[in-house]
Amino acid sequence: MKNSPSIDERLEMHRRMIVVRTLEERLGELHKAGKTRGPIHRCDGQEAVGIGATAMLSDADFITSTHRGHAHYIGKGLKVEGVTAEILGRETGYCGGRAGHMLIGDPSKGMIGGNAIVGASIPAAAGMALSIQVRGGSEVAMCFFGDGAAQTGICHESMNMAGLWRLPMVFVLEHNQFGLTVHHSVQSPVENLSMRGAGYAIPSEIVDGNDVVAVYRAVSAAVERARRGEGPTIIEAKTYRIEGFSTSDMGGYQKEEDLIAWKERDPIRISQLSLLEAVGKAKLDEIEAAAVAEVDKSVEDALAAPLPTFSVFQQTSPYAKAV
């Protein structure tokens, strides 16, 4: 099938999903142990979207992310040690502890960047796509956003301009069913948010967001379309947020039967089953063990790394005084 990932690519996506899942689990533990600061937004259960949608991009392509961006960071090729160290506020983190988990950016990888204002990732990618179009470049800009962000006014403004100008971008709607604690049925009169694309002359497709191969196929076709100058596409990936909104979420609003049903369809399990026949259990075990070890080492290294020291950044803050 056209746009299908090779076995090697599927193994790499599998590995990255395990890196993300392990990171999320470790962060949950570190939060309970009081070793993290602020809320952390885990993406357990949604790994296939972030990993599958970024796997075909190069460093020159741009993505913008949300406040729930760990799978996007790892998918775009950021190293887990830099991500973990940033989340733990260390000097060795991607942004030297200045950004925290929601705002990680690495322009050299086209990861610009996490965004904790819901909806803001959407015009951010549209601006990058506008820049590509004005320059006549061949890159693609991709935004991740959730069903909550789809309700913001800026989402509509951005889609309108993207459709109007045929901007080289891909909208990846990570439909995880919840805007904080509120179910999408209480936020929108329509179930399939991608149908809004029709209002902006943007084609759309709904995919199983827990199947990394399905996500890859749909998104890579959209990426090719954008590169050909044919304009934007909306990919609505249906998935589910297994954990709470953040590490400080007390829960209680997700239906038990939904949690059970979606855990049955865990993206990592689906990936494992689909690869088992092709590569065998031993190979998968080896990849999984290496991924877990890599994350564990990143946590260990980060905890041992120095905390940053403060200095005023005069370049953009000429009036700031050292405290």
Next chain:
Amino acid sequence: MTKMRYAEALNQALREEMLRDPTVFLFGEDIGRYGGVFKVTRGLMEEFGQSRVRDTPISEQALAAMAVTASMTGTRPVLEIMYADFMPLVLDALINQASIYEYLWKDVSMPFVLRTQGGGGAGAGAQHSKSLDSLVAHIPGIKVVAPVTPADAKGLLKSAIRDRQPVVFLEHKLLYNLRDDVPDGDDVLVEIGKARKVTEGRDVSIFATSRMVLESQKAAELLEKDGISAEVIDLRSLRPLDIETVTQSIAHTHNAVVVNEGWRFCGYAAELSATIMEQCFDDLDAPVARVTLPDMPVPYSEPLEMAVLPNAAKIADAVRSTLK
């Protein structure tokens, strides 16, 4: 030197920078075929095409956010926001996006310019007459300039386009037809962050922004008749502020009056007064006086609007009270 209108000087700056640098592009409402409601972009779409001079939908919030990221990824966008009154719609892009990235990620630059115009005096009513300088000057990481003369309009806009940081470029609706000399040459830049001494004086320093510089000049003429010599300083750059020129002027005159067309409470004039008080306390003979818009909407009818706008008479009165 060539005599031209303020709007023409801006047009020339845009044109020259677009010719010089193919990554400069313009977008905004009605700026293309129509040439902008204040005619600043007239003829540019015809010359540079619809890719580099774009008419946009009425979507200020997204446009500003797009300017931020387009500037981070290889272009130098110049966005026109038709009226400063619409600036609240773009504040997320400035406050939550543009102002943080260079600090967080270090190796990014954001060379975009957000042009807008504000101010009262044209009978445009409460949603088309405000000066929201304070709102944008409050944000670390954003430069804010407000030229008064055609020469500064051109030189500062060229500098703003070439700057590696975001610049909010504040024009004034009553200045577009002002005609004056503009130096010839493509590379006549005006440095951002430098104030301009408009008139020399000995008794009081009047620090003014945007069109209030012209009212302050008139006030200086009125005061001269009373034997008072006022030094008028056009700040030009609201942020960064040229504190050196401010302190030197006060060291010379020992009195200060600050004039800004924005609201009084927590306004730009308040910031300037506090800065002067902190840095020049020993040089001052009297408290710093403020002349601003009162804390209320700008009314429509002419006598009502004229009653609230700062003007030469109000500035002269503030000077007289300061010198008492």
